[in-house]
Amino acid sequence: MIWGEHRGEVDDDGVLAAYPWPDEGPWVRAMMVTTLDGAPAGPDGLSGSISGDADRAVFRAVRRHADAVLVGAGTIRAEGYGAMRAQEADAEARERNGQRPAPRLAMVSPSLDLPWDTEVFTGSDEVPLVLTVAEPPAEALARAREARAEVLTAPGDDVQPGWVLDQLVGRALRRVVCEGGPQLLEAMVRAGLVDEADITLSPVFAGHEHVSSSDGLAEVARFELRHVLSADGFLMNRYVKA
Numbered sequence: 001m002i003w004g005e006h007r008g009e010v011d012d013d014g015v016l017a018a019y020p021w022p023d024e025g026p027w028v029r030a031m032m033v034t035t036l037d038g039a040p041a042g043p044d045g046l047s048g049s050i051s052g053d054a055d056r057a058v059f060r061a062v063r064r065h066a067d068a069v070l071v072g073a074g075t076i077r078a079e080g081y082g083a084m085r086a087q088e089a090d091a092e093a094r095e096r097n098g099q100r101p102a103p104r105l106a107m108v109s110p111s112l113d114l115p116w117d118t119e120v121f122t123g124s125d126e127v128p129l130v131l132t133v134a135e136p137p138a139e140a141l142a143r144a145r146e147a148r149a150e151v152l153t154a155p156g157d158d159v160q161p162g163w164v165l166d167q168l169v170g171r172a173l174r175r176v177v178c179e180g181g182p183q184l185l186e187a188m189v190r191a192g193l194v195d196e197a198d199i200t201l202s203p204v205f206a207g208h209e210h211v212s213s214s215d216g217l218a219e220v221a222r223f224e225l226r227h228v229l230s231a232d233g234f235l236m237n238r239y240v241k242a
């Protein structure tokens, strides 16, 4: 840690301790890696190509005590998420916190165009949640209902971030890590629902071919820097809402 309360070397437990969850929830933590030119993905359209071991260590640590991992459908389609399973090393702490053994994946997808047969659906310990609009395409909805997923339809023709968070909190999922992508993250920030931003700066340029279009924000949403971890040329920054 090169800036922050506990400067010095940090091991895996130190990384976990550097990303505390508040006792009371809900708490929404945004987790993203970005390049020097602000891109969320490399030339292959994936975040893995702009990430590295140190960034992945933080990513894993942040998931360890999360109740829910919230992502947009674009991220699920692009990144090929694996199954979300309980980790032996976290069992005791999670039980002590009154948490389920594994985090639950929650996806926002108006189109319901999702890879239903992949292990993120078939192999995750907790049945994934899919949050969609009141009237998604009928065929896609029929397919979704056959999948191993709990499909929740919003009251209207959009999926409001506030409604999404209510659905999570209503299921006792209060520690939420939002892993993007940029479109979902922007909507969450616009709604004022992001409490913390854990943003890794990767020491590469990648161009902006894979950035989705955006409505933008009416004004900036300000955050305060809490710590900077550095390894292998990467800066892992933790910010909390100002």
Ligand SMILES: NC(=O)c1ccc[n+]([C@@H]2O[C@H](COP(=O)([O-])OP(=O)(O)OC[C@H]3O[C@@H](n4cnc5c(N)ncnc54)[C@H](OP(=O)(O)O)[C@@H]3O)[C@@H](O)[C@H]2O)c1
Binding pocket: 031, 032, 033, 034, 039, 040, 041, 045, 046, 047, 071, 072, 073, 074, 075, 076, 078, 079, 108, 109, 110, 111, 112, 113, 158, 159, 160, 161, 179, 180, 181, 182, 183, 184, 185, 187, 210, 212
């Ligand atoms: N750098 C990083 O840390 C990071 C993290 C995640 C993703 N990525 C990259 O980001 C790219 C994907 O970007 P993206 O912005 O398209 O990702 P995204 O936000 O995950 O996905 C966009 C899709 O999610 C749904 N969605 C998101 N926000 C919504 C909202 N407010 N209301 C309703 N639906 C919403 C829609 O689903 P439907 O299409 O199903 O209607 C939309 O098309 C990929 O290249 C991925 O690799 C990078």
